[in-house]
Amino acid sequence: MSTAPQLDLAYSAARHRASLAEAGDREVLLAVGDGDEQALDELIERKTRPLLQLAYRILGDREEARDVVQVTFFKIWENRARFDPRWSPNTWIYRIASNVAIDQLRARQSRERAAEPVRHHLRQVAAGHHATAGAGHDHGEVMAVFRDLAAELSDKQRVIFVLREIEGLSSHETAEVVGCRESTVRNHLFNARRVLRRELLLRYPEYAPPPAAAEARP
DSSP states (O other): OOOHHHHHHHHHHHHHHHHHHHSOHHHHHHHHHTTOHHHHHHHHHHHHHHHHHHHHHHHSOHHHHHHHHHHHHHHHHHTGGGOOTTSOHHHHHHHHHHHHHHHHHHHOSOOTTOOOOHHHHHTTTBTTBOOOTTTTSOHHHHHHHHHHHHTTSOHHHHHHHIIIIISOOOHHHHHHHHTSOHHHHHHHHHHHHHHHHHHHHHHOGGGOOOTTOOOOOO
16 A cells, blocks of 8 residues: 555644744634634643743642643644734734633632742732842742732632733733733732732731832832
């Protein structure tokens, strides 16, 4: 039996994978929308790491973050026909991942395990003031401090804080991901900073920024 057809198929598949690797995210998502499983594999290869980072920063738990990423890709495939090429691919993907992460937060009976990248966050709690008081503390101690503080944020505040302060999205991009107005993003961000600063002063004054640090709306 001739192996030529099999070789042709293998070559065609390899060429298709190579073309997907060179394509932009929008083109890959459009191919996913057409039911292309190789395109989904390419998307998973590209987006797993940043989505794991996002989910971990929201949830503070690596195992839960992995679950969120798996469910995110499942939902992308399940809703593949809904992607509009006029949309930003990352915005669409981040919206799905953020919603899954929020669902995970709400399903969690205890919020004590939630944490974000601590040293960065502690520098953000005073509304733009970069606190240096916690720089010399043990990393595990700092993690425990912020685990307590993060539990005081609402789910929406936590997601918006992570997207804006850690992921570096603009207010407009964050609004698109979360599905709200930019003014709502700014209000949630302001309130998250206020809550974090208040709880920091109450529970762990040794980590607090100097009293002169003024809080201002973003």
